[in-house]
Amino acid sequence: xxxHDIRLTVRxxxxxxxxxxxxxxKSTLMKILYGMQKPDEGTITLxxxxxxxxxPSDAIARGIGMVHQHFMLADNLTVLENVxxxxxxxxxIGGKARAKIKEISDAYGLGVRPDVLVEDLGVADRQRxxxxxxxxxxxxTLILDEPTAVLVPQEVDALFDNLRELKSEGLTVIFISHxxxxxxxxxxxxxxxxxxxxxxTAVPSETTPKQLAELMVGSELPSPETRESTVTDVEMxxxxxxxxxxxxxxxxxxxxxxxxxLTIHKGEVLGIAGVEGNGQAELVEAIMGMRDxxxGTITLxxADISHVATRKRRESGIGxxxxxxxxxxxxxxxxxxxxxxLGHVTEKPNSKRGVLDNKAARxxxxxxxxxxxxxxxxxxxxxxxLSGGNQQKLIVGRExxxxxxxxxxxxxxxxxxxxxxxxxxxxxxEARHEGLAVLLISADLDELIGLSDTLRVMFRGRLVxxxxxxxxxxxxxxxxxxxxxxxxxxxxxxxxxxxTGGEEAAEETAEENATDExxxxxxxx
Amino acid sequence: xxxxxxxxxxLGFAAPVLAIVAALVLTSIIIAATGKDxxxxxxxxxxxxxxxxxxxxxxxxxxxxxLSALAVAIGFRMNLFNIGVDGQYRIAAFFAAVVGGAxxxxxxxxxxxxxxxxxxxxxxxxxxxxxxxxxRGVSEVISTIMLNAIGASVIAYFLKDGxxxxxxxxLVHTPYLPDAAHFFEIPTTPKPIYGFVVxxxxxxxxxxxxxxxxxxxxxxxxxxxxxxAAHASGVSVKRMVITAMLLSGAMAGLVGMPTLLGxxxxxxxxxxxGIGFTGIAIALLGRNHPIGMVAGALLWGFLDRTSTQLEFExxxxxxVGVMQGVIVLCVVIAYEIVRRYGLKMQQRKVGEELAAQARxxxxxxxxx
Numbered sequence: 067x068x069x070h071d072i073r074l075t076v077r078x079x080x081x082x083x084x085x086x087x088x089x090x091x092k093s094t095l096m097k098i099l100y101g102m103q104k105p106d107e108g109t110i111t112l113x114x115x116x117x118x119x120x121x122p123s124d125a126i127a128r129g130i131g132m133v134h135q136h137f138m139l140a141d142n143l144t145v146l147e148n149v150x151x152x153x154x155x156x157x158x159i160g161g162k163a164r165a166k167i168k169e170i171s172d173a174y175g176l177g178v179r180p181d182v183l184v185e186d187l188g189v190a191d192r193q194r195x196x197x198x199x200x201x202x203x204x205x206x207t208l209i210l211d212e213p214t215a216v217l218v219p220q221e222v223d224a225l226f227d228n229l230r231e232l233k234s235e236g237l238t239v240i241f242i243s244h245x246x247x248x249x250x251x252x253x254x255x256x257x258x259x260x261x262x263x264x265x266x267t268a269v270p271s272e273t274t275p276k277q278l279a280e281l282m283v284g285s286e287l288p289s290p291e292t293r294e295s296t297v298t299d300v301e302m303x304x305x306x307x308x309x310x311x312x313x314x315x316x317x318x319x320x321x322x323x324x325x326x327x328l329t330i331h332k333g334e335v336l337g338i339a340g341v342e343g344n345g346q347a348e349l350v351e352a353i354m355g356m357r358d359x360x361x362g363t364i365t366l367x368x369a370d371i372s373h374v375a376t377r378k379r380r381e382s383g384i385g386x387x388x389x390x391x392x393x394x395x396x397x398x399x400x401x402x403x404x405x406x407x408l409g410h411v412t413e414k415p416n417s418k419r420g421v422l423d424n425k426a427a428r429x430x431x432x433x434x435x436x437x438x439x440x441x442x443x444x445x446x447x448x449x450x451x452l453s454g455g456n457q458q459k460l461i462v463g464r465e466x467x468x469x470x471x472x473x474x475x476x477x478x479x480x481x482x483x484x485x486x487x488x489x490x491x492x493x494x495x496e497a498r499h500e501g502l503a504v505l506l507i508s509a510d511l512d513e514l515i516g517l518s519d520t521l522r523v524m525f526r527g528r529l530v531x532x533x534x535x536x537x538x539x540x541x542x543x544x545x546x547x548x549x550x551x552x553x554x555x556x557x558x559x560x561x562x563x564x565x566t567g568g569e570e571a572a573e574e575t576a577e578e579n580a581t582d583e584x585x586x587x588x589x590x591x
Numbered sequence: 592x593x594x595x596x597x598x599x600x601x602l603g604f605a606a607p608v609l610a611i612v613a614a615l616v617l618t619s620i621i622i623a624a625t626g627k628d629x630x631x632x633x634x635x636x637x638x639x640x641x642x643x644x645x646x647x648x649x650x651x652x653x654x655x656x657x658l659s660a661l662a663v664a665i666g667f668r669m670n671l672f673n674i675g676v677d678g679q680y681r682i683a684a685f686f687a688a689v690v691g692g693a694x695x696x697x698x699x700x701x702x703x704x705x706x707x708x709x710x711x712x713x714x715x716x717x718x719x720x721x722x723x724x725x726x727r728g729v730s731e732v733i734s735t736i737m738l739n740a741i742g743a744s745v746i747a748y749f750l751k752d753g754x755x756x757x758x759x760x761x762l763v764h765t766p767y768l769p770d771a772a773h774f775f776e777i778p779t780t781p782k783p784i785y786g787f788v789v790x791x792x793x794x795x796x797x798x799x800x801x802x803x804x805x806x807x808x809x810x811x812x813x814x815x816x817x818x819x820a821a822h823a824s825g826v827s828v829k830r831m832v833i834t835a836m837l838l839s840g841a842m843a844g845l846v847g848m849p850t851l852l853g854x855x856x857x858x859x860x861x862x863x864x865g866i867g868f869t870g871i872a873i874a875l876l877g878r879n880h881p882i883g884m885v886a887g888a889l890l891w892g893f894l895d896r897t898s899t900q901l902e903f904e905x906x907x908x909x910x911v912g913v914m915q916g917v918i919v920l921c922v923v924i925a926y927e928i929v930r931r932y933g934l935k936m937q938q939r940k941v942g943e944e945l946a947a948q949a950r951x952x953x954x955x956x957x958x959x
Contacts, residue, residue: 377825409824
């Protein structure tokens with residue numbers, strides 16, 4: 067059961083935040099409201115009239131629109147074409163449609179340019195196109211599913227301005243998030259969901275982040291802060307002058323990694339900040355051996371592994387928590403114990419002399435399920451039937467089970483509930499204490515600042531800045547992520563570094579993102 | 592835990608049962624539409640198909656079918672659609688027959704040589720498709736079906752009097768294998784069962800073991816389930832594509848052997864064709880499962896056997912062909928329905944159990 071006894075009342079002309087940890091049932095509730103799933107019981111009342119929504123088109127006809135977490139845009143079409151696609155009957159596909167788009171865009175301050183190709187747009191612009199698409203179809207109630215997950219702080223502020231604009235025009239916005247700070251700053255009302263049911267409502271002006279957090283998780287909030295430094299002077303991973311070129315869809319060869327040099331010592335967590343799509347994924351794949359670099363060296367524990375096969379690297383002690391667990395970390399239709407074998411098929415206890423040891427793998431899966439608190443009725447269920455957080459715990463458990471020397475953690479707590487997040491942070495800290503070197507890539511700046519011993523900022527395939535996690539603020543990091551600041555970032559008291567290069571930087575973030583619940587957790591401490 | 596397993600078993604059987612029931616209903620309607628009594632037709636089929644000489648016939652027919660299904664299934668397990676098994680087994684059998692006909696060695700050496708030649712030729716022929724896929728990105732569906740045509744032409748070229756074949760009456764065929772190269776038979780009345788059924792059984796066991804129980808098999812299945820996950824887990828996807836095609840082709844090489852070593856002792860213009868395509872249907876029917884495909888191969892043999900008798904009884908002979916087609920369609924549809932239903936049910940179940948757990952722990956303590 068994903069939802070039960072949900073009570074939600076949204077007033078017209080307000081921004082209503084729906085918050086809860088991941089896996090709490092927010093997305094299911096939204097799917098019901100948008101007609102994608104049918105409730106077993108209960109009613110939905112819209113403007114005093116009880117309605118039954120059979121499909122999204124039903125919902126659209128009643129003025130409910132949804133902006134999905136993952137954008138549903140055709141890259142090779144223009145904004146205008148994307149907006150009219152499927153809604154050609156409304157205003158045609160020509161001048162009338164363009165005029166309408168202009169009108170909506172101006173009315174709500176969206177600043178959408180109708181004739182630009184979507185592939186040339188940054189994430190924030192794409193999101194505005196999505197919003198416009200929904201408005202174009204006559205929506206009066208907008209559902210935004212985790213809209214800030216992919217945005218840098220400055221873009222989030224711009225989005226909130228748009229939302230306020232919508233609200234002032236009498237539209238209703240349902241805003242799903244688990245970032246408490248954002249919720250408190252933009253919402254008029256807040257409803258909290260925990261374990262599939264509504265556990266309370268709050269008024270932002272009378273609520274502190276802490277109270278809200280406790281409502282959300284039913285207990286104290288964890289914080290990602292590491293206490294004492296465990297950094298040693300033994301080099302574990304050394305990347306020197308790494309260069310990687312890739313051919314983009316237009317056939318132009320360009321450097322996605324350019325002169326990357328970094329060193330991670332035993333017991334050190336090196337965090338890499340950056341807007342997604344600036345080469346972080348490629349860096350990880352180069353270190354994992356999934357892409358062959360065309361220059362530079364990678365040294366693990368004194369051994370040159372620049373061109374060694376992925377399996378050898380895994381065997382020699384690299385643990386990998388991939389960014390996109392559905393594509394790179396799991397076999398969704400295979401049972402949990404087969405997923406436990408994945409990536410470590412040559413290692414104990416999974417096989418002996420080329421033959422699988424299913425029994426030992428099953429036993430060990432049960433251990434992981436127990437020790438890492440993977441919530442599942444058994445190890446024979448498919449990975450797809452677990453929630454994102456539990457899938458992630460399984461992956462972390464699996465990777466930690468082979469005593470890695472280096473852990474590559476790409477967005478390790480993305481789409482993971484707060485409880486699991488705390489556990490994963492604990493695991494990383496504990497392993498680091500025992501001498502593990504960690505390469506941490508995250509969109510969650512609090513997580514980066516809290517966990518890392520060293521911070522680097524990646525922009526357009528280069529490491530452009532570094533910072534001391536002890537003093538830096540998320541805002542300062544954010545401006546370096548957009549390319550506005552380089553070199554060693556110093557904390558300034560007024561924190562007035564503005565991000566002028568925001569639009570430009572975001573243009574390179576056209577990375578597809580297939581995780582179900584992609585969202586950086588940005589909880590207040 | 593137990594409950595899940597029981598459901599799994601039920602779901603496992605649900606698809607083939609559903610498919611066969613649906614197929615029976617549909618064929619009944621078709622037979623009735625031709626103005627005949629469908630129930631009498633089924634009676635005739637069961638009656639005739641269960642006679643002892645029919646049983647032997649069915650097993651002998653099912654042996655190459657099963658091998659062909661195995662060859663197809665190796666590809667299916669990693670999402671490769673090798674529809675070229677047909678061409679692979681024919682060209683393999685042809686060259687094996689040529690080599691076999693040219694040698695006179697003791698059987699214990701000659702028979703393995705013939706089989707190995709067949710497997711090698713089959714593997715090479717399939718390997719071309721694998722190579723094209725990994726180096727040039729050519730879909731194996733296109734390349735294997737083209738290779739079928741090319742294979743047929745190659746055989747047609749060499750299968751001429753004075754090239755690699757000789758003439759005997761109206762027939763052209765490769766030289767006969769020496770008597771020593773005849774495979775053993777299992778003596779049954781009125782006709783014997785081909786000894787190659789033993790090889791087919793061994794091949795089935797090998798298929799089960801290699802794919803299900805070895806690292807290599809795990810890697811292969813991983814590629815089939817998710818290429819990206821396989822890549823990240825350290826499997827070289829390209830190498831795996833080639834290896835799987837080679838294995839599939841080698842298995843296809845065995846398909847012609849029961850006929851070559853047990854019946855015809857040569858490759859002639861009358862050598863059976865089309866078994867590769869039957870193998871696709873049987874692999875689908877048997878869900879790539881080593882036992883399931885045995886059932887599928889036997890069912891197919893049974894249907895083949897009874898088709899002649901139906902004609903004898905005044906039914907259109909094509910009825911069986913229609914039945915086979917309908918079964919395959921029903922199977923594909925039924926499996927997909929049952930698979931989706933199973934996934935949904937499992938997800939629901941996981942959700943329910945977790946909610947129940949959560950409610951319990953909620954009462955006990957405020958958990959994180």
